[in-house]
Amino acid sequence: MREQGKIFAGFAVFVLGMAIWYGIWSKDPTGTTCLFLAFALGSFIAFYLLFTAKRVDTGAGDNPQAEVSDDAGVQGFFSPHSWQPLALGLGGTLAFLGVIFGWWLMMFAMPVILMGLFGWTFEYYRGENQTQ
Template identity: 45%
Template sequence: MKVTAKMFFFICLFLVVMVAVYWWTSHDPTGTAALVMATGLSGMIAYYLYFTSRRIGPGPDDRDDAEPHEGSGEQGFFSPTSYWPLVLCLSLATAFLGIAVGFWLVYFAAPFALFGVYGFVFEYYRGENKHY
């Protein structure tokens, strides 16, 4: 993970330089704002990966003598049958469409988006999959 954190840190540094160059050459506020946001996002990813690698120690991708099979195994838990991402994506797509078409559509989609977030977060705290 340290290699990946360093990669994102260098991307962040590169984007800092590119923000200055882009703003100096074009004076375009929209493109400059997009580059500033990309800089912030890469900086946040680098920060997360750096502190996570300090907490869990070196992984197989950080060692030169690592074998490919050391990186295999369980990568996490992924819900096999969850419809909440679909509900959330459709409601957010409708909200973003409302920004472009008419803002009244955002008011219509917001309750569905909140319902989708609620269902996505708490899907394993109800029914037969309830965790104690």
């Protein structure tokens, strides 16, 4: 995690320099604001990764002598047969189309998004996938 934190910190410093240079050169408040927000986002991620790296074990990515096989194994649990991301994707598509074509589409998007979120959250609390 430490290496990823350093990468994001470098990204944040680079974007800060570009934001200052762009703001002085272009006098465009919108683009300058977006670049400063990108700097803030990179800084938040760098801080989180560097802060968390102090509290967890060193991974294979932080060891220069590590082999690829050192990072093998279970990386987490990912549901192999969930349909809920499809519902969230459709709801998100409807929501963005609502921003483009009319806010009335949000009436159709929000129930789809809420059903997808609810289904994904409680997927393993009911039915055949219920855990004991």
